[in-house]
Amino acid sequence: MPTALVIDDSSATxxxxxxxxxxxxxxxxxxxxxxxxxxxxxxxxxxELVMVDWNMPVMNGYxxxxxxxxxxxxxxxxxxxxxxxxEIEQVLKALEAGANEYVMKPFTKDVIHEKLILLxxxxx
Amino acid sequence: MALNxxxxxxxANYVKSSTAIILTPDKDYLVESRLAPVARRVGVNGIAELVxxxxxxxxxxxxxxxxxxxxxxTNETYFFRDVKPFDVLKTTLLPExxxxxxxxxxxxxxxxxxxxxxxxxxxxxxIKEHFPQLSNWRVRLFATDISKSMVERTREGxxxxxxxxxxxxxxxxxxxxxxxxxEWRVKPDLTKMVEAxxxxxxxxxxxxxxxxxxxxxxxxxxxxxxxxxxxxxKVVTSxxxxxxxxxxxxxxxxxxxxxxxxxxxxxxxxxxxxESAALPNSxxxxxxxxxxxxxxxxxxLS
Ligand SMILES: C[S@@+](CC[C@H](N)C(=O)[O-])C[C@H]1O[C@@H](n2cnc3c(N)ncnc32)[C@H](O)[C@@H]1O
Numbered sequence: 001m002p003t004a005l006v007i008d009d010s011s012a013t014x015x016x017x018x019x020x021x022x023x024x025x026x027x028x029x030x031x032x033x034x035x036x037x038x039x040x041x042x043x044x045x046x047x048e049l050v051m052v053d054w055n056m057p058v059m060n061g062y063x064x065x066x067x068x069x070x071x072x073x074x075x076x077x078x079x080x081x082x083x084x085x086x087e088i089e090q091v092l093k094a095l096e097a098g099a100n101e102y103v104m105k106p107f108t109k110d111v112i113h114e115k116l117i118l119l120x121x122x123x124x
Numbered sequence: 125m126a127l128n129x130x131x132x133x134x135x136a137n138y139v140k141s142s143t144a145i146i147l148t149p150d151k152d153y154l155v156e157s158r159l160a161p162v163a164r165r166v167g168v169n170g171i172a173e174l175v176x177x178x179x180x181x182x183x184x185x186x187x188x189x190x191x192x193x194x195x196x197x198t199n200e201t202y203f204f205r206d207v208k209p210f211d212v213l214k215t216t217l218l219p220e221x222x223x224x225x226x227x228x229x230x231x232x233x234x235x236x237x238x239x240x241x242x243x244x245x246x247x248x249x250x251i252k253e254h255f256p257q258l259s260n261w262r263v264r265l266f267a268t269d270i271s272k273s274m275v276e277r278t279r280e281g282x283x284x285x286x287x288x289x290x291x292x293x294x295x296x297x298x299x300x301x302x303x304x305x306x307e308w309r310v311k312p313d314l315t316k317m318v319e320a321x322x323x324x325x326x327x328x329x330x331x332x333x334x335x336x337x338x339x340x341x342x343x344x345x346x347x348x349x350x351x352x353x354x355x356x357x358k359v360v361t362s363x364x365x366x367x368x369x370x371x372x373x374x375x376x377x378x379x380x381x382x383x384x385x386x387x388x389x390x391x392x393x394x395x396x397x398x399e400s401a402a403l404p405n406s407x408x409x410x411x412x413x414x415x416x417x418x419x420x421x422x423x424x425l426s
Contacts, residue, residue, distance in 0.1 A: 099294070117207050
């Protein structure tokens with residue numbers, strides 16, 4: 001079973017995303033901010049997918065992506081930003097830092113499914 | 125306050141004759157939810173009164189008739205819907221069509237039930253992204269729909285945040301869209317590729333240029349078998365020799381048309397017009413003007 005990591009400081013969002021991913025067969029780990037995310041990333045079996053919020057205390061999602069992309073062992077991990085940031089500049093910035101996809105909040109289950117299919121994930 | 129059976133039958137009959145969309149009695153919830161706003165808009169008290177008003181003025185061009193027909197269309201769509209058809213487009217259909225048309229360097233592609241335009245722009249982005257060699261070809265992307273408001277939206281190429289969240293790769297969002305306020309606008313080099321106009325697939329067809337690739341996706345499902353067959357016959361005559369067709373995920377030519385071969389592409393498939401079904405290509409048929417007015421039905425292919 002593929003694993004995924006969900007990083008968001010809102011427990012409600014963590015729960016919603018985890019449920020969507022669990023339904024399609026992922027084993028899901030959760031983290032509350034970028035630093036917590038890096039720790040979990042290191043402790044868990046290498047995930048196929050990480051969903052990460054942008055604005056979080058301690059370490060934000062942008063910094064998380066920079067940090068994760070600096071570690072070559074995670075090159076093949078798909079990173080998806082899920083955030084309330086909706087300006088083109090931010091999308092660009094996230095992509096340049098190494099995000100593979102970008103979802104704007106609010107989202108629905110369909111939105112997540114459609115993005116996963118785009119990435120060649122989730123259609124199992 | 126559901127409709128009584130006679131009113132429902134009258135309405136279903138009207139919707140079928142104006143759009144070919146089939147409303148079975150189990151769709152009463154759909155009728156309610158779609159027509160209640162129309163009733164409010166035209167200022168009548170509930171949908172029974174709305175049907176009463178329709179009985180008095182049932183010409184397909186009456187405002188009330190048009191509002192009802194539009195309301196009964198399902199416009200659900202999103203960018204790169206199902207992904208695979210666009211992979212097929214990229215890996216097989218466009219390369220093949222480019223080879224077939226290398227002499228006259230024109231390509232005609234048709235999104236035959238375009239809804240709000242996501243399909244048309246997904247095709248346009250695929251072309252821009254992967255086929256730079258087409259930049260000095262004449263590539264025409266036709267987009268038609270029975271719904272005036274959907275055609276208008278396709279022409280404008282303006283999408284909400286909810287819509288750009290759906291199926292659109294972030295890399296394409298940043299490349300082909302601009303944001304103004306809460307709206308996302310497709311850039312002009314894409315909107316100018318798309319020629320949008322209203323067209324009822326089940327009505328008389330305008331004279332169409334010969335198409336090389338047709339997207340006829342997620343629209344036949346709303347029609348009965350006879351209508352599907354009749355439409356597919358006309359699709360056949362609209363295609364150029366070697367022309368190809370993509371249907372929706374739950375649609376097939378089986379029982380509907382025997383004029384296509386179902387061919388594999390990657391882990392998906394597409395339909396190709398059989399050699400025996402192709403009409404002779406004429407230069408004229410490719411250059412036809414199209415999309416000026418919905419009333420231009422004087423010449424048809426049927
Ligand atoms: C579900 S959408 C499909 C949009 C797009 N092709 C896709 O696959 O995402 C169906 C569209 O068919 C249009 N439609 C319904 N009846 C039609 C008819 N008789 N002629 C042309 N378009 C029709 C509707 O207005 C609606 O926009």
